[in-house]
Amino acid sequence: MNTIGLLKRYGIVPKKKLGQNFLVCIEVAEREVRYADIQKDDVVLEIGPGLGVLTRKLAERAKLVVAVEKDLRLKPVLEEVLAPYDNIQLFWEDILSFNPPPCTKIVSNLPYSISSPIIFWIMEKIPGFSRAVICCQKEFAKKLVALPGQREYSRLSVVVGTRMRAEILETLKPEVFFPPPEVDSALVRLEPKTGYQPKNPQFRLMTHILFRHKRKKVKNAVLHHLSRFGGKQPETLLNRLEKTGLGERRVYTLSPEEIDVLAAAFFDGEEEDGTDGENH
Missing domain, CATH: 1.10.8.100 (rRNA adenine dimethylase, C-terminal domain)
Structure with a gap:
């Protein structure tokens, strides 16, 4: 898929305020699908399908892909590139206001600007998922996996650490996206865990x-x-x-x-x- 040509044809300029750095590397999308271990009975949530590079790879393996996109400018693009697939449901909504159906897996290239609210949204709205593979800013990924006493340890580390196992799978260079972001990215795997659960409601x-x-x-x-x-x-x-x-x-x-x-x-x-x- 010629990403630049597709964007020019539809007159779309990526918006920085929406965190739009579109994945253009098919090999990365294929690895995300493998890391998530997508099976034929999985219902997969994708947050921000962008130009559909990852969406198509998910649809080749999953029972159903639920893709949620906020930017209506991308509608003709996604309708074109996803037309061959009948197991994709597109929703044109802000993910933080979206009421998701039950999903077994989450595979997404997160908008960097709202990565933290999305993680909290996932923990609140999708309690039954078995695995998530997300792409996020490398520094954000370090917060997801940080332990007490480490420089990156944060509120996010604490809350995620009580609910999920987090593992950085690999680092991605800017050139796998268009436009290239100014920072490195990382793929992170998240899985619900049992263990210590806070007792106090506050x-x-x-x-x-x-x-x-x-x-x-x-x-x-x-x-x-x-x-x-x-x-x-x-x-x-x-x-x-x-x-x-x-x-x-x-x-x-x-x-x-x-x-x-x-x-x-x-x-x-x-x-x-x-x-x-x-x-x-």
Whole structure:
């Protein structure tokens, strides 16, 4: 497929604000399908099909491909290149507002600008998937797999780490996309896992509060957000923090279990706030 020629024919200029760096390397798409181990009974979600390079390879193996694209300018392009396939459902929606059908696998080249919200959306909206293979910015991939104490460890690392196993499969150079991004990309495999699950309903809110100041000591990070703890007096909060023995620790060294301890100390079993914030 002549990518540049196709875009010119339809008068389409990739939009940076939509994170449009279209995959043009068929070999990468083939590897994504292999990494995901697509089977003939799989229903696969693809977020942002772009020019359909990956979509076609998925359709050759899966029972059904559910492709969700926001940019209506791509409609004639995708209708043309995907015309030979009868097992693709195209939805023209913002993925963050999309109500997905049950899907067994997720294979997507994520828009870099909204990669973090998409990961949280996947965890909330598609609890039953068995494997995801995503392409994302390399630095974002490092956050997905980071462990406590590592430079890349973040709010995203904490929440993903309690729900999924994450593994970087390979690094991709900019030239496999058009236009080439300014950074390297990575393929990441995500699989649901069983293991430690946070007990306090305010675990995610506690994580969000702490990682607003991830290089600070826990005590100082908490003092920046006293209003988030239900109007409790600072002395009460500091006394509870002292009992945890975690006040002098740096936020980025905390394990999920330790964050759960802090949530229990500060929130007294309050109902889940659901606040994730936009930062990762």
